[in-house]
Amino acid sequence: RQGWLDRLKSGLRRTGSGIATVFTGTRIDEDLYEELEAALLMADSGVSATQHLLNDLRRRVKEAKATEPAAVKALLAEAIADLLKPLQKPLVIGEHKPTVIMVAGVNGAGKTTSIGKLTRHLADEGASVLLAAADTFRAAAREQLAVWADRNTVDIVTQEGGDPAAVCFDAVSAGRARGKDVVLVDTAGRLPTQLHLMEELRKIKRVVNKADPTGPHEVLLVIDGNTGQNALAQVKAFDEALQLTGLVITKLDGTAKGGVLCAIARERPVPVYFIGVGEKLEDLETFDAREYAQALLS
Numbered sequence: 001r002q003g004w005l006d007r008l009k010s011g012l013r014r015t016g017s018g019i020a021t022v023f024t025g026t027r028i029d030e031d032l033y034e035e036l037e038a039a040l041l042m043a044d045s046g047v048s049a050t051q052h053l054l055n056d057l058r059r060r061v062k063e064a065k066a067t068e069p070a071a072v073k074a075l076l077a078e079a080i081a082d083l084l085k086p087l088q089k090p091l092v093i094g095e096h097k098p099t100v101i102m103v104a105g106v107n108g109a110g111k112t113t114s115i116g117k118l119t120r121h122l123a124d125e126g127a128s129v130l131l132a133a134a135d136t137f138r139a140a141a142r143e144q145l146a147v148w149a150d151r152n153t154v155d156i157v158t159q160e161g162g163d164p165a166a167v168c169f170d171a172v173s174a175g176r177a178r179g180k181d182v183v184l185v186d187t188a189g190r191l192p193t194q195l196h197l198m199e200e201l202r203k204i205k206r207v208v209n210k211a212d213p214t215g216p217h218e219v220l221l222v223i224d225g226n227t228g229q230n231a232l233a234q235v236k237a238f239d240e241a242l243q244l245t246g247l248v249i250t251k252l253d254g255t256a257k258g259g260v261l262c263a264i265a266r267e268r269p270v271p272v273y274f275i276g277v278g279e280k281l282e283d284l285e286t287f288d289a290r291e292y293a294q295a296l297l298s
């Protein structure tokens with residue numbers, strides 16, 4: 001378990017977002033708060049979360065009568081953890097059989113990889129999984145998902161050409177017929193600005209609901225942690241179109257600055273079910289607000 005935290009820390013540190021370096025001086029003064037403001041903004045926290053954190057920190061510092069930068073840093077870690085806490089929520093399966101999980105995202109966000117990892121995670125919990133490859137147009141996308149299905153030895157429902165929503169309908173029906181615990185629906189990557197493709201997602205959601213009137217039970221968005229404030233824009237746009245139930249934030253082992261989670265917590269608090277910290281099957285971790293705050297300040 002320590003391994004992923006180290007990778008997250010070194011990923012976040014590599015960026016030089018510099019939040020930690022603000023606290024290397026000896027004094028607590030206005031300069032420190034100014035530097036901190038700049039560092040939080042640089043780390044993609046956005047204006048609203050940055051102001052919230054600065055105000056919260058000033059209050060905490062006063063209350064604790066903190067006099068050392070190290071103590072202020074510890075108080076900031078608490079402030080960030082409290083801000084992020086509402087995002088910490090587990091993905092619960094088992095209330096419905098199958099639990100139908102629809103997954104969306106822009107191309108390259110790490111959607112397919114995350115579905116592969118999530119399949120492994122669910123299998124580790126003892127759940128049987130069926131994958132639905134709803135990208136009927138790109139053969140490469142279907143093949144890539146089939147590779148993850150193979151690695152996890154789970155069934156996959158796919159179809160070349162035709163209506164993506166129809167594939168999803170078939171997959172959910174097959175999931176019910178085969179008594180699967182989870183049906184994971186991989187949708188084709190798209191940008192929120194591609195309105196007809198966003199409409200297609202809404203249609204998939206409606207059609208899944210026809211196949212299972214209680215579903216989809218989860219609608220996840222996969223976002224690339226490296227895309228900074230753009231990630232927040234994606235969360236807002238996909239949430240408006242689909243009413244998201246959760247997020248997967250990928251590539252936090254890379255050059256991500258990490259503050260975008262603060263922006264999400266402040267402006268569109270959709271739960272972060274998982275974070276991606278590598279390219280391998282096991283590189284998916286549940287999100288822990290306190291650990292994440294520590295990593296952000298390491």
Ligand code: GDP
Binds near residue numbers: 114250276279
């Ligand atoms: P999709 O287009 O959204 O389905 O994206 P893919 O799943 O194909 O991933 C795009 C690239 O990002 C691939 O090279 C993945 O190996 C890589 N990737 C996905 N998740 C992570 C992650 O958490 N960490 C790292 N370092 N790479 C990742």
